[in-house]
Amino acid sequence: MRTHSCGELRPEHAGTTVSLAGWVATRREHGEKLAFVDLRDHTGVTQCVVDNSVDVRPEFVVRVTGTVAARPAENVNDKLPTGGIELQDCVVEILNAAEPPPFPISERADTVAENTRLQYRYLDIRRERMQRNLRIRSAVNSAIRRAMEDQGFVEVETPMLVPSTPEGAREFIVPSRQQPGSFYALPQSPQLFKQLLMVAGIDRYYQIARCLRDEDLRADRQYEFMQLDAEMSFASQDDVHAAIGAAVLAAAQAVGQDPGDIVKITWHEAMNRFGIDKPDLRFGMELQELTDVFASTEFKAFAGAVCIKGINASGKADEYGRNKLDQMTDKAKKMGAKGLVWLKVAADGSFESPVAKFLSADETAALTARLDAKPGDLLLIVADQWTTACEVLGTLRNDIGRPPVHQGPYRYLWVVDFPLFVGVDEASGRPKPGHHPFTQPHPDDVHLLETDPLQVRSQAYDLVLNGWELGSGSIRIHQPDLQARIFGLLGISQEEADRRFGFFLNPFKYGAPPHGGFAFGIDRLVAILAGEENIREVIAFPKTQSGQDPMTNAPTPVDAKQLDELGIRVLPPKA
RNA sequence: GGUCCCGUGGUGAAGUUGGAGUUCACGCCGGCCUGUCAAGCCGGAGGUCGCGGGUUCGAGUCCCGUCGGGACCGCCA
Numbered sequence: 001m002r003t004h005s006c007g008e009l010r011p012e013h014a015g016t017t018v019s020l021a022g023w024v025a026t027r028r029e030h031g032e033k034l035a036f037v038d039l040r041d042h043t044g045v046t047q048c049v050v051d052n053s054v055d056v057r058p059e060f061v062v063r064v065t066g067t068v069a070a071r072p073a074e075n076v077n078d079k080l081p082t083g084g085i086e087l088q089d090c091v092v093e094i095l096n097a098a099e100p101p102p103f104p105i106s107e108r109a110d111t112v113a114e115n116t117r118l119q120y121r122y123l124d125i126r127r128e129r130m131q132r133n134l135r136i137r138s139a140v141n142s143a144i145r146r147a148m149e150d151q152g153f154v155e156v157e158t159p160m161l162v163p164s165t166p167e168g169a170r171e172f173i174v175p176s177r178q179q180p181g182s183f184y185a186l187p188q189s190p191q192l193f194k195q196l197l198m199v200a201g202i203d204r205y206y207q208i209a210r211c212l213r214d215e216d217l218r219a220d221r222q223y224e225f226m227q228l229d230a231e232m233s234f235a236s237q238d239d240v241h242a243a244i245g246a247a248v249l250a251a252a253q254a255v256g257q258d259p260g261d262i263v264k265i266t267w268h269e270a271m272n273r274f275g276i277d278k279p280d281l282r283f284g285m286e287l288q289e290l291t292d293v294f295a296s297t298e299f300k301a302f303a304g305a306v307c308i309k310g311i312n313a314s315g316k317a318d319e320y321g322r323n324k325l326d327q328m329t330d331k332a333k334k335m336g337a338k339g340l341v342w343l344k345v346a347a348d349g350s351f352e353s354p355v356a357k358f359l360s361a362d363e364t365a366a367l368t369a370r371l372d373a374k375p376g377d378l379l380l381i382v383a384d385q386w387t388t389a390c391e392v393l394g395t396l397r398n399d400i401g402r403p404p405v406h407q408g409p410y411r412y413l414w415v416v417d418f419p420l421f422v423g424v425d426e427a428s429g430r431p432k433p434g435h436h437p438f439t440q441p442h443p444d445d446v447h448l449l450e451t452d453p454l455q456v457r458s459q460a461y462d463l464v465l466n467g468w469e470l471g472s473g474s475i476r477i478h479q480p481d482l483q484a485r486i487f488g489l490l491g492i493s494q495e496e497a498d499r500r501f502g503f504f505l506n507p508f509k510y511g512a513p514p515h516g517g518f519a520f521g522i523d524r525l526v527a528i529l530a531g532e533e534n535i536r537e538v539i540a541f542p543k544t545q546s547g548q549d550p551m552t553n554a555p556t557p558v559d560a561k562q563l564d565e566l567g568i569r570v571l572p573p574k575a
Numbered sequence: 576g577g578u579c580c581c582g583u584g585g586u587g588a589a590g591u592u593g594g595a596g597u598u599c600a601c602g603c604c605g606g607c608c609u610g611u612c613a614a615g616c617c618g619g620a621g622g623u624c625g626c627g628g629g630u631u632c633g634a635g636u637c638c639c640g641u642c643g644g645g646a647c648c649g650c651c652a
Contacts, residue, residue: 028615031608038612047612058602077612086612100603103586106613108601111587115644168652188652215651334648436652545645 001063007044011070011084019065020046020087021095023126024056025105037092039064040105042131045080048087059098059105066090114536119550121541133538136255137526141208143254144228144522147247153206153230158193160186160210166500167436169213172223180567186212189519192504194231195438195476198515199507204243206230208522217545219534220468220524227471231517237459237475241414244463244473244518248412248525255529262463263413270415271387275309275394277418280467281411283401285311287393290381293366299358301339305383311393312371313378313400317344317352320378328396332382337392341381345373398467405466406531412465417442420458421489430491435460437486440475440516446482453489463520465528471520478512480505 002021009018022041029035035052038045039062048064056062066087077083103109103116105126117124124130145155164171164185171185189211197205209229217223228247232240245262252259263281270279273286290308297303313320320328325342332340343353350356351364359367371379380396382389420441421431431453433439441449442457449456459475477483483505487497497505523535536542543549563570 026613028611028613029608030611030614034609034611036611036614045612049610052609071610075610075612080612083612100585104602104613108613109586113582113586113644116586170650213651216649218651219646221651433652544643546643548643550644 005043006039006041006046007081009046009068009082009085009087013068013085014070016068017065018068018087019063020048021063022061023098023105024058024060024062026058027056036086037062037064037090039087042135044082046082046085046087047077047080048090048092050090050092054090054092056092056094057098057100059101060094061096061098063093063095064090065093115544115550118536118542118544121551125540130537133526133530133532134540136530137522137538139254140251140522140526140529143250144208144247147250148206148228148230148243151204151243151246153204153243154202155207156197156202156205157207158187158190158209162187162192163503165192169215172212172214175566175568177566188213189227190229191436194229194517195512195515196504196507198231198233199510199512201233201513203233204230205232205517209519217543217547219536220521220527222523222535222539222542223547225535226522227519228522229517229519230473231515233513233515235475235514235516237416237461237516240473240475240516240518241461244471244520248463248470248520251525252410252529257410257529259410259412263411264416265413266417267415267419267457268417271390271394275390275392275397276467277415278462278464278467278469279394279413279415280398280402281413282403282407282409282466285313285397285401287311287390287397288370290367290370293363293370294383297363298360299355299363301341301355302381302383307386307389308381308383309389309393310367310371310379310381311397312373313380314374315376316378316400317376328380328399331395331399332392335392335395336388337382337384339382340392340396341383343367343373343379343381345375345377345379347375349373349375351379402467404533405468406528406533407466410465410528412463414461415464416461417457418460418462419454420445420456420460421453424454428491431489433486433490434458435472435474437490437492438474438476438483440477441482441486449485449489459516461518463518465525468524468528470524471518473516473518475514475516478508478514480508483508 003018004020006020006022020039022039025038025040025045027035027037029052032052035050035054037048037050037056039048048066064087067089068085069088071084071086101123102120103112105123107129109117109124109127110129125134161174161184164173164183169188171188174184174186176182176184190207190209194205207229209227210224211227212224214223230244232243249259267277270277275287287309288311290310294302294308302308329340341355343351343356346352349368367373373379380393382392419434420439422434423432424430425432435458440459442459445456460472461474462472463470477486523538526538527535530538532538541549541551548554
């Protein structure tokens, strides 16, 4: 049907007769005998010189047969890769007519309401931007597959209809026809199955897996999303990081990027330096320790504080007026801080601040040195519990300094040694698992499990890119006695564990190898690699924030007959 | 569950302290035009200002509600 694509002809093809097929991009009329038609496919655009009597309009599907001609120098279009040639003596065959599209099939549609783009997604995808994004996604997927296969990982598909488990995210539920009143759940992740594959001797498992979570949607979250899911037997944390790192490297290289070295820092260091467990390393403004500076201060807000930390928003003094500083203070208080101290550095190096008069000369000098304060800088200080001080300043650091996620450079890092438990459940007084209850504690901290559980580090880790959490993983518990200890701490009895996790835990009695794994979000990775801020831009048919699809109108009511068969009755809407 | 922003011909935008007949660009339709390339020129059609209620002599504009979209908080072991 076609001999070439619309993006490949060059002056060296001059003289050959070719056939192109595609969509009419634009038409430029020049009188009775002459018109230019730009023919478009996913590879590009080629100008065809046609007789003006040919009645084709934008988005008509046509086949054009003609002769490639080099354009004279004055007619070359430098903006097009094919701008050195055009098709002459064209025979145009209309394969399908088309109504005018609701929005232009070009970069001009970037400003069209997203709802409209989603309603006509098949036209939106016809655009260069979406073509590019989906092709990047495909290249990333295949590069990841190749990298995993090369490392001896075996792709195993796991079921979509799985039992409901009460932990974690809210699940999508699927009614059973043969067992009315019983339900399947759609998997939040293949977590349980992949660990059983380790018991089963698969040794290295991976899957580009669809996961489903019924939680509110965001720029980086859809109900359905794809993960590179992997699990390894007889592997250390470092083994897992190396394997996943190779997949990330392959993905980046597939789009012509170099991820550089993946830095590794502990969770404690991340909190201490950046105030967040997914630090964005593209900018400085690190948290500085100030507790010692104010060890014997007269300033009441700082005196006796467990932890005092500060950041220097360099050069931001003028940008942040009283109003913005008040908003920042409110935010700090909402996050649990007792307050926020700000100081602006004046031209002579002195501090402009409501609290400047409470600081001694020594303290002022030490503060200036510690934060490397220069005229025009804005200093922000929080005195509180360590966690609060870090988190508040980490949030302000991101608010003030963080560039859009897709803006290079790309700074990948592993965050390791997450705490095994995060805080205490108010109702039960029990510690809450940070990752999931099957996470292996750090070997050096196991002895603290019963005495000081909140100090126990885990063998859990996150992969972070430019402040976005790409994914997380852990070394799992494979010893039933250790698992029982953890359940004991969580207040889960043997009976309850059997009931809730029995099908998962019983297999571990039959020879479970030490194992660990990881999963990262492909949508997020592809979005960043494609330079998009929103994962919907790299998903062919995404849902809106309210979980609807403007193209298919899903979700929709179903027939009473269908509900009947499933033994389901729908309650009337709440008044 | 909450906070904030948005909704005006097919598309994107403008519309002042509430005041005459909503404005502009692109697109669309018709005409002219032999070298354009987002062609150009002339003419034309196209609107429930998301929807409902209220205030007012008068509402695109103000108020309340509602629907839809987006960003974020909660949530996402």
